[in-house]
Amino acid sequence: MSDARPRLTAALAGRYRIERELGRGGMATVYLAHDLKHDRSVALKVLRPELAAVLGAERFLREIAVTARLDHPHILTLIDSGAAEGFLFYVVPYVRGESLREKLNREKQLPLDEALQITQQVASALDYAHRQGVIHRDIKPENILLHEGEAMVADFGIALAVTQGAGDRLTESGLRVGTPAYMSPEQATGDRHLDARSDVYSLAAVLYEMLAGEPPHTGPTAQAIIAKLLTEPPMRLAVVRGVVSAVIDAALARALAKLPAERFASAAHFAEALAGAPGRAAVQGRSRSLRALVASVVVATVLAAGWGWLHSRAAHRPLVILMDSPNPARIYDEETIRASGTNADVISDIRRLADRAAKGIGRAGLASLRGARPVRSRSHRPALFHLPWLGRR
Incomplete structure (x- = not known):
C-alpha cells in the first residue's frame, strides 16, 4: 500500500489530505487524514487492493451505507465512504487515545x-x-x-x-x-x-x-x-x-x-x-446510589420547573424524568415520549443518556421507587422512569 500512497493522495486531493499511516489490519490500511471541507482530523481506512477487487465499488458502497445510520455513544460513527481511482475507502472520526x-x-x-x-x-x-x-x-x-x-x-x-x-x-x-x-x-x-x-x-x-x-x-x-x-x-x-x-x-x-x-x-x-x-x-464508577440519584433529579426538577408547572402541565398524566446526573433533569409526559419519533431533542437525550443511566440504576433497584417503572430506551436500558405520584393530582 505504501507504493500506492501517491496515487491515493492524488485520488483524494481536494477532499482529504493524507498525513501519515496509522496502522494496517486484515482488511484495510488506516491513515491519519485531514478533512479539508470541515477542517478536522479523521481516520481514513482504505481497503486492501485484493479485497477491493473481490468486492467491487458498487457492492461495497451499497452495503456499508447500512451502517451509516448507526448512532450510539459507544460506536465510532461512519462519516464518509467512497471509491476513487480503484480505491475503496471509508472515513471515521480520529480518536486520540x-x-x-x-x-x-x-x-x-x-x-x-x-x-x-x-x-x-x-x-x-x-x-x-x-x-x-x-x-x-x-x-x-x-x-x-x-x-x-x-x-x-x-x-x-x-x-x-x-x-x-x-x-x-x-x-x-x-x-x-x-x-x-x-x-x-x-x-x-x-x-x-x-x-x-x-x-x-x-x-x-x-x-x-x-x-x-x-x-x-x-x-x-x-x-x-x-x-x-x-x-x-x-x-x-x-x-x-x-x-x-x-x-x-x-x-x-x-x-x-x-x-x-x-x-x-x-x-x-x-x-x-x-x-x-x-x-x-x-x-458503575462515579454513579451515585439509587436513592441519592433519584432524589437529586427530583430536587433539580422541582427547582427548575416548580410544583405548579408539574401539576398544571401534566395534571392527569404520569411524568417521565430523564436521568442525567451531571446536568439539570428534564421531564417529559407520556404524550411527548410517544411523539418522540419526531422530536429530535428527546431522541438525542435518550441515546446519550441511556448507557449512563444503566450504570447508575439497575432493574433490581426500581422496586424502591414506589411505583416507578422504566420506559424502554433505544439501548434497552432504563434511562427514563415514570413517577406517577408527581404527575397526578
Whole structure:
C-alpha cells in the first residue's frame, strides 16, 4: 500500500489530505487524514487492493451505507465512504487515545472493574446495533478504542459490508472476515447467517482476555486456534484468575458456549448477568446510589420547573424524568415520549443518556421507587422512569 500512497493522495486531493499511516489490519490500511471541507482530523481506512477487487465499488458502497445510520455513544460513527481511482475507502472520526489491544499489550491484565466497564459499554453498542439488524462480526481488542475513559467500537459494519458484498468470492480469494481468537464457532465454520449471539461470543472472548491475560483459545496458527475453538472448552476463568467471582465465571462460560442456543440471547442479557456480580458498584464508577440519584433529579426538577408547572402541565398524566446526573433533569409526559419519533431533542437525550443511566440504576433497584417503572430506551436500558405520584393530582 505504501507504493500506492501517491496515487491515493492524488485520488483524494481536494477532499482529504493524507498525513501519515496509522496502522494496517486484515482488511484495510488506516491513515491519519485531514478533512479539508470541515477542517478536522479523521481516520481514513482504505481497503486492501485484493479485497477491493473481490468486492467491487458498487457492492461495497451499497452495503456499508447500512451502517451509516448507526448512532450510539459507544460506536465510532461512519462519516464518509467512497471509491476513487480503484480505491475503496471509508472515513471515521480520529480518536486520540489508544486501542484496547495497545492497552493489553502494555498491561496484559486489567483490573476487574475496568474490564467490566469496557465490556458493559461495548455490550451497549452491540445491543443497539443488533436491534438495527447489524452484526459486527469482528469484535476484538483492536476494534475497541479507548478515549477519556470511554470505549468506542470501531469498524462497525465493515465486516458485514465485505461479507454481504463479496459472498463466496471472499472465501475463494483466501481472505477471512473475523479473527480466529475471538470469532464464534459458527463463524469459524463459515456460517454466513450469524446473529447477535456470535458477537456475544466475541465480546466474551475479549473480556476473558482482559481478565486472564490471553484469549480463551491460543495457538501458533489460525488453524490451530480454530481447532481448539471447535473441540476444547476454555479454561474456567476462576482457575486462571482467582479474584473473579462465581457469577462472572458462570456468565463468561455461558457466553463462550459452543452452541449459540446455549449462550445469552443478546448482548444486553450478557451485560445484565455481569452487572449482577460482586464489584458492580466499582463498574458503575462515579454513579451515585439509587436513592441519592433519584432524589437529586427530583430536587433539580422541582427547582427548575416548580410544583405548579408539574401539576398544571401534566395534571392527569404520569411524568417521565430523564436521568442525567451531571446536568439539570428534564421531564417529559407520556404524550411527548410517544411523539418522540419526531422530536429530535428527546431522541438525542435518550441515546446519550441511556448507557449512563444503566450504570447508575439497575432493574433490581426500581422496586424502591414506589411505583416507578422504566420506559424502554433505544439501548434497552432504563434511562427514563415514570413517577406517577408527581404527575397526578
